[in-house]
Structures are given as structure tokens and as C-alpha cells.
Amino acid sequence: xxxxxxxxxxxxxxxxxxxxxxxxxxxxxxxxxxxxxxxxxxxxxxxxxxxxxxxxxxxxxxxxxxxxxxxxxxxxxxxxxxxxxxxxxxxxxxxxxxxxxxxxxxxxxxxxxxxxxxxxxxxxxxxxxxxxxxxxxxxxxxxxxxxxxxxxxxxxxxxxxxxxxxxxxxxxxxxxxxxxxxxxxxxxxxxxxxxxxxxxxxxxxxxxxxxxxxxxxxxxxxxxxxxxxxxxxxxxxxxxxxxxxxxxxxxxxxxxxxxxxxxxxxxxxxxxxxxxxxxxxxxxxxxxxxxxxxxxxxxxxxxxxxxxxxxxxxxxxxxxxxxxxx
Numbered sequence: 001x002x003x004x005x006x007x008x009x010x011x012x013x014x015x016x017x018x019x020x021x022x023x024x025x026x027x028x029x030x031x032x033x034x035x036x037x038x039x040x041x042x043x044x045x046x047x048x049x050x051x052x053x054x055x056x057x058x059x060x061x062x063x064x065x066x067x068x069x070x071x072x073x074x075x076x077x078x079x080x081x082x083x084x085x086x087x088x089x090x091x092x093x094x095x096x097x098x099x100x101x102x103x104x105x106x107x108x109x110x111x112x113x114x115x116x117x118x119x120x121x122x123x124x125x126x127x128x129x130x131x132x133x134x135x136x137x138x139x140x141x142x143x144x145x146x147x148x149x150x151x152x153x154x155x156x157x158x159x160x161x162x163x164x165x166x167x168x169x170x171x172x173x174x175x176x177x178x179x180x181x182x183x184x185x186x187x188x189x190x191x192x193x194x195x196x197x198x199x200x201x202x203x204x205x206x207x208x209x210x211x212x213x214x215x216x217x218x219x220x221x222x223x224x225x226x227x228x229x230x231x232x233x234x235x236x237x238x239x240x241x242x243x244x245x246x247x248x249x250x251x252x253x254x255x256x257x258x259x260x261x262x263x264x265x266x267x268x269x270x271x272x273x274x275x276x277x278x279x280x281x282x283x284x285x286x287x288x289x290x291x292x293x294x295x296x297x298x299x300x301x302x303x304x305x306x307x308x309x310x311x312x313x314x315x316x317x318x319x320x321x322x323x324x325x326x
Contacts, residue, residue, distance in 0.1 A: 027044055029070065032128060035133050050072055096130075098304040199271065211250045225297050231301055234298070242292075284298050
């Protein structure tokens, strides 16, 4: 898990560099709380807007600006999480957290032509793998915030309580409940090198349309979930069963046109990326038990693929194609 960084430096007159040095910490926190880089960026922007809206005298009275920024960002995230379920009732199909590439594979620019600041890049560790983020989605907003702040960012329960407006004992119980959810879904870890081999075999079997090989790589009770957000074709419900998934994949491969499948790191784990005419149209993340794939997530919503596009190719006009997994 990520370890907590110092939340700032006490100083009577916090300078711009000291305040902005907290940006990466805030982006990392907000992404884990919301599962969306775009939303995380909005939260951080709003957090800084509130800081600079304060009179200078109030700013100077803040003992640790980093702690102030973390508190404000966490509370904004808590409010967003509270309304997220209502918003997602109108979301088309399944909602999957936004996938992130390896730092070295991050795009060189945004769709609006601006450069990507290194401070906007999320640190990839086990607290951002897709399976973990999906479990977080099942938690209540308070559970998620208490758990992430304490277990991932190492804030004390007293500090968490100040942020979420609950007693330390209540926050301890929230984090404990969240921890139980995580443990209930965790399987013995498959070594990364072994995961890489499974994903590589999966890619080859898919490209070869080898249904028997695909079935052998998929757990009989595997699930495949696609997220198109109404902007790209995706099945409204998860596909259940290894054989059903394999047959679906073979059907897609048979209709593929100008598609290239690449091995890439997705949220810190081996995954796949589909490019159509050189444009990223889908990102695939996996979960494993032993030698089998138990869960497959396919993100096709172009709004969630922004970090995967070169700055000159926003990708919003290149949706579709038979590489979509669901």
C-alpha cells in the first residue's frame, strides 16, 4: 500500500511551491477515493480554488497547509461519493473505474492540447489495481474515505475523524468494515510474472480465435464486464461463465478490422490495450486465481481513455470497432 507523505510544512507564509507540492498527494488520494482521474483532477482544482479564495491572513494562520488541503479534498470527495450512486443510476450500462497506464506509457498531452503535469500521474500500487477499486465501489462513502485515509495513506483515526466528522471509534469501525469487504474478495496473490504469462497466452488465443485455449485460461465461473458509458457499444450486463466469454471473444475477433492488441500495464498489473487505426479504443484489466482469469474488465468509454491517447489524438471520434469485449 502507499505510505503517507508529510502533509505539508508549517510556515507563517506558505509559498506557491509549498502549496503546489501537495498536488500529487491530492491527486493520488482523490483518484483512490473516486475511481476517476477526471473527477480527481476536478476535486484538486476545487481544493486549490478554496485555498486561494481565503484571505492571506487566514492562509498564514493554517499551521500545516498540506493537512488543510487534504481535509478539504477528502470532504469534497465524500460529498461526491454520496451523490455518485444517484448519478450512476443514469449511467448507461456498467460503471468501471477509470484505468490508468504505467507512468512511462502516460500520454504526452491532453485532448485539449495542454501538457500533462507529472504531478497529475497517479502512483501505481496494489491500492489502485482494478479488482481493489471495484471492491471500493461496494463500500459506503464513509467506509471508503475512512479506509483509504487510514489503511492506504496512514492517517490516524483521530485525523480521519476530523476529516469525516465522526469520532475516532466510529472511523475505526468504518475502516474495519471496509477491510472485511476487501478480505472477503481477495484470493491468494498470483505473482506478476505469472500474470504476465497468462495475459500473453490470452492475447495469443484471442488473436488466433482459439476457443479451447481461451476456455482453458478462463475460470469456469469467470465474469467479463464492459463499460461503454453510452458512447461505445458494450453489453448492459456482465457476461457470466468462461465458455460464454470465450465464445463472445472469438465472435468479436472474427469481426475485427484494423485492430491491434498490445500488452500493457493497467493500474499496475498486466493488461491489454486495443488500438483501432492507431487509436486506443479499449483497455482490458484482469483478476486471477492461480492459472485462471476470474474477472475481466473492458473499458471502452472514450472519456475514460484520455490518459491512453496521444495528445494529438483525443479519440472521441474514433469509437467502435469489433474489438470491444462486451
